[in-house]
Every structure is written in C-alpha cells, then in structure tokens.
Amino acid sequence: NAGVTQTPKFQVLKTGQSMTLQCAQDMNHEYMSWYRQDPGMGLRLIHYSVGAGITDQGEVPNGYNVSRSTTEDFPLRLLSAAPSQTSVYFCASSYGVHSPLHFGNGTRLTVT
Amino acid sequence: AQSVTQLDSHVSVSEGTPVLLRCNYSSSYSPSLFWYVQHPNKGLQLLLKYTSAATLVKGINGFEAEFKKSETSFHLTKPSAHMSDAAEYFCVVSEGSSFGNEKLTFGTGTRLTIIP
Numbered sequence: 001n002a003g004v005t006q007t008p009k010f011q012v013l014k015t016g017q018s019m020t021l022q023c024a025q026d027m028n029h030e031y032m033s034w035y036r037q038d039p040g041m042g043l044r045l046i047h048y049s050v051g052a053g054i055t056d057q058g059e060v061p062n063g064y065n066v067s068r069s070t071t072e073d074f075p076l077r078l079l080s081a082a083p084s085q086t087s088v089y090f091c092a093s094s095y096g097v098h099s100p101l102h103f104g105n106g107t108r109l110t111v112t
Numbered sequence: 113a114q115s116v117t118q119l120d121s122h123v124s125v126s127e128g129t130p131v132l133l134r135c136n137y138s139s140s141y142s143p144s145l146f147w148y149v150q151h152p153n154k155g156l157q158l159l160l161k162y163t164s165a166a167t168l169v170k171g172i173n174g175f176e177a178e179f180k181k182s183e184t185s186f187h188l189t190k191p192s193a194h195m196s197d198a199a200e201y202f203c204v205v206s207e208g209s210s211f212g213n214e215k216l217t218f219g220t221g222t223r224l225t226i227i228p
Contacts, residue, residue: 004155035218040121042202042218043156090155100146101216103155 002026006091006104013081013111021076021107023091031094032074036060036087043090049074081111114139116205118219126227131190133222135203138184144206145186147177151199162186198226
C-alpha cells in the first residue's frame with residue numbers, strides 16, 4: 001500500500017526552466033490537491049481536483065498548471081520557474097468531505 | 113472567512129512532562145478541526161480530527177484535543193512527552209459542506225522540541 005507517491009524528491013532548476021512534479025495515489029481518492037510549504041507560512045493550496053477531468057485554483061495558483069486525466073494521477077507543472085517558487089511541494093488526497101488528507105513525502109524545489 | 117492561529121511557534125518540554133500546543137480558530141460556520149504532525153523530511157500525518165461529535169477528541173500516540181466553542185480553541189495535549197514526539201504540528205480548520213466549497217486553512221505550525 002504505497003499511499004501518495006511524489007517524484008522527484010529533490011529538484012534544482014534554473015530561472016525560466018519548466019518541469020512537472022508527479023503525484024500518484026493508489027487509494028481511489030477522488031479529491032487531490034497540491035500545497036506549497038514555506039517557512040513561517042504553513043501550507044498554502046495551489047490547485048485542487050475533485051475528480052478526473054475537474055480542477056480548480058487554490059490560494060496561490062499563479063505560475064502553476066494542473067490536469068487530472070485519471071483518478072490516480074495529479075501532476076503539477078511549473079511553466080517558467082522563478083526563484084519565488086523555491087519551496088517544498090506536497091501532494092495530498094482524501095476520500096470525501098471533511099475526510100483527512102493523506103500526504104506524500106514532498107518535493108524540495110530550488111530555483112536559482 | 114476562516115482563520116487559524118497557533119499561539120506558539122516553538123515549544124520545548126522535558127521528556128515525561130505534559131505537552132500543550134495551543135490553537136485558536138475563527139469560522140463563520142460549524143468547522144471541522146484537525147491536528148497534523150510532520151516529522152523531518154516527511155509529509156503531514158493526521159493526529160486527530162473534530163467533526164461536531166464529542167468535544168474531547170482522542171488521537172494517535174496518546175494525543176488528544178478539546179474543542180471549546182466559547183473560547184474558539186482546539187488545543188492539543190499529551191500527558192507525557194516522548195522523544196519521538198519531536199516534530200512540527202499544524203492546526204487546520206475546514207469549512208464547507210461539499211467539495212468545491214471545501215476550504216482548508218493551515219496554521220503556521222508549532223515546532224515541538226523534547227529535552228532528554
């Protein structure tokens with residue numbers, strides 16, 4: 001039972017490069033989301049999805065794209081990396097309303 | 113609008129002594145409240161949740177929290193700290209009755225240090 005799997009664990013990008021952070025879950029959860037964690041700011045929601053084919057913006061969506069073609073996968077795309085996107089990114093999923101979130105172990109991204 | 117305030121950014125206790133991590137919230141509706149724990153280089157893990165049932169909620173690893181509506185508080189406690197409790201703890205408030213309206217707000221975290 002893998003839960004929520006994020007890849008890669010670490011990534012260094014140069015300003016202007018693009019990349020995709022991968023997230024997969026094997027719990028058949030409908031709800032998936034991406035957060036970024038910055039020191040002293042808690043977790044902030046980037047994008048979320050309530051099911052395959054349905055996505056919406058969270059609190060800090062600028063500079064990021066998502067898609068949800070399957071229930072299992074929810075990739076996060078950085079279109080043109082900026083130093084302000086240096087952060088730790090977490091993917092999470094849950095079963096239903098008010099259900100607890102299951103988190104991946106995070107991707108630590110540095111943009112130089 | 114909902115918000116959550118963790119009153120201490122850092123708490124240090126000696127092993128075997130009680131733990132108290134404080135959380136105040138504001139919410140326009142009847143909220144759900146959660147505590148999550150994050151160990152170094154790991155994702156967050158649910159400790160416990162309150163969803164309008166019993167006001168005293170028991171979680172994993174001996175932690176519990178009490179929902180006090182009059183004080184808008186949801187403090188996390190443990191009678192006796194263990195070295196393995198050293199981690200960062202997040203209080204989270206949730207509003208909304210269906211997906212699409214669901215909003216989670218995370219506190220800024222409390223780092224718990226255990227002194228041997």
